[in-house]
Amino acid sequence: MAIDVATGIARILKQEGVDWVSTFPVCRVNNALGREGVPMLMMRDDRYAVAVADAFSRITGGTRIGVCTFQGGVNAAGMQYAYAGLAQAYEDGSPVLCITDGVPIGSSGNSQFDFASSMKTVSKWFGYLDKPERVPEFMRRAFTMLRSGRPGPVILAIPHATATYDETADPYRPVKGWKTAPDPADVRAAVPMLLQAKNPLIYAGEGVIYAGASEELRALAELLNAPVITTLKAKGAFPESHPLFVGVRGDQVARYFDKSDVILAVGSSLSPGRFSHRIPDAVKKTVIHCTVDELHVNKIYPTAHAVIGDARLCLAALRKEVSDRTSGTGRSASNLAAEVKAAREEGLARYRQVMGSDEKPINPYRVYGDLMKVIDLRNSFVTHESGNTRDQLSTVFDTLIPRGFLGWGNVSTLGFSLAAAIAAKKAFPNRTSVAVTGEAGLGYMLGNLEVLLREKLGVTVLHISNGGFAGYGPGFWGPGHDPFTHSVMGPEDVDMSKVLGALGLHSERVSEPADIVPALQRALAVNASGRPAYIEFVCCQYPVYGQWVGRSAE
């Protein structure tokens, strides 16, 4: 049975359980998606088309693959704009599938910008479909890469979407994805170090979420009696109400990093960046690195032992070994849990205080504190923006379930929060979905807010409106910091709630601290009937939050 390439791809996506595809036109595969009944979530620019699909893969921990299409080929305008989204997905290791038109044979080399080589720098695999009958082969390979090993984007370029092939010649069967289990010898070598440690510490990365390993992490932490720190992207991998949870950042995190003698890093590449910790005095500590990617071993710090494999299988193997060696009793550590809990409370005290603040303009922490009171923390999704909302929320937001909060951004690209909130609504329609942004993030997302209305997505955008880029204020990064690029029009100059109200969102502007809770409740109520909401909180600038350990001054 002869079918065209685009139809073949659309049918395979359906076989792979893909329910919708995000897009910004034009891409030839879209015609087949429409004909084959695959709904398209049309964003208002190409970067957001990528970002929504990327966020969907992240939020579902890779159990459901986000797919997007955008313009490529000889007029790769869409691809040039989508590049920002691709770079972000690649940087953060998100298993998103991107489909675009390829440059047809006979037209290569005509433009200045080299499509293929640029795509290769931001993908786990860039596939150029040079023959129509290779559709099943390429799709199999794509989904194998998307579901196995270290996650990352896959890009397929389709130069001739209307070329035909025989669909029955190589019938497509969905790909399951494979996990690797650790070498038992490595597990046996690692466990004595953990048991003999004076102050072991678990540093958990996003690999724990992709592996669905939160339960195993909790069980091992309890058995080892070890405090747990998570990375920004893994926030929520460990229940933050647990007495062994130290935090993501802040004074108590620094204290436990300093104090540790053995660090079990799991599901993290251990790459110190702008929004992660640098392990202090790492050469004097014993680092046990549990990772799916052996090329991350000895990347930055000397690795004493590596346990290579899927985080869930590694944690399960370590737990069994610890249990066997201790007759099930684990490592005793007297009142460690109470100590950790007290240290966390102490570290958070200054923020908890401002969470109850009545000051005007409103302190942003008051908004976060009230948000935590209003939403069901076990049935909600909240995400931050680049800027103070990231730094503040990742310091204080209580995340009780995996992906109850999405931390993102090894480098953090403004505007991603809206894409994440949309993806969360698609992944979990019954969960409250909230994006918290400053004015910079809002500027990026403005054009895409129409999507919420058109698609009836009950998402709430909370704007910490403080008239400037609070992290870029005069002197914030010490003497010599450039204060010239800080101020924008603020709440005295423009009422953004009117702007977004005119667009059709339920919108409010809140200046009184006492009005925060009722305004949030009204927003969530309209969300329940599929109407998006926007609340502008007239806030002060308050660039105060927990620090990353060992980050050099810039």
Ligand SMILES: Cc1ncc(C[n+]2csc(CCOP(=O)(O)OP(=O)(O)O)c2C)c(N)n1
């Ligand atoms: C695409 C992109 N360009 C530049 C930056 C650098 N950047 C990070 S935060 C920020 C300003 C944030 O200000 P605002 O949104 O007002 O938040 P506030 O910190 O005031 O709450 C900028 C320019 C970035 N993160 N992403």
Ligand SMILES: [Mg+2]
């Ligand atoms: Mg601001």
